[in-house]
Amino acid sequence: MGLLAGFADRRELRNAERLVASGRAKSIGKSVSLRSRFPEISAKIARRVSTEMRHTANLIAEDAASRINPGPDPIHLAEEIHVEREAPATYRVVAGGGGAYYGHILEHGSVHAAPRPFLIPALDAQREGAVRRTTAILRGL
């Protein structure tokens, strides 16, 4: 009986012994304390997903730049597309800065010119890969 103290039956005791042997639990006398992996997993999720989001944002920026025909101007919008970090795991792809102010006009059109979208198509083209890579990260935790 003494051997089973703290456990409902022998099967529960064997399970506890397995957990101790695998390092996922610590034996304290006749009972075990389970070690939660949530803090470890939580830290890994934040770090790995943030890295993946930055990678995806860079891919969207490269894709968007490749969709713009460089014109004769000395300042080219394609060279001004960049990634800005907003928050952990949140990145913004910005088309503009420097002297290239016309990203929104190109994307959405002007009174005299039809839209020539480059940002939304780049986002959509990279979406499936981002979902696939993020799913792989979560499965690997």
Added chain:
Amino acid sequence: MLTATVVREAIYGALTSSRDLSAVVGNRVYHAVAPENASYPLVIFNRQAGTPQDAFGERAFLWQRWMVKCIDAQTSSSLAEAAQAAAIEAMTAGFTVTGGTVQDVRYLADVDYLETANGVQYRHHGALFTVALSEA
């Protein structure tokens, strides 16, 4: 078959049949760009992107991003914003396409900016929509 023309015509129909939108822009609804001598305010709509979505080795959906915006040449944005609200309502109310099914129309984001051309300030107010379609 879901061709670009079929979807474009369906969206044109949804926009031109909106009473609230017609109250602001009349029948001045154009695809991609307005004619040179068009009067303002007017509405422009354009497909911004289209991506097929496969599932189980078959084509499941066609995701399209559509922009609908009003352009006005007044000093106030009020009329263009009224048209923007009417366009959002007309689009999200749903529409039908020949040869396919509209599974979902989602209001994604606003499109708002000013443009100055030849000394005139133009106000662009509209929205982006995600339209999910499947073949009949």
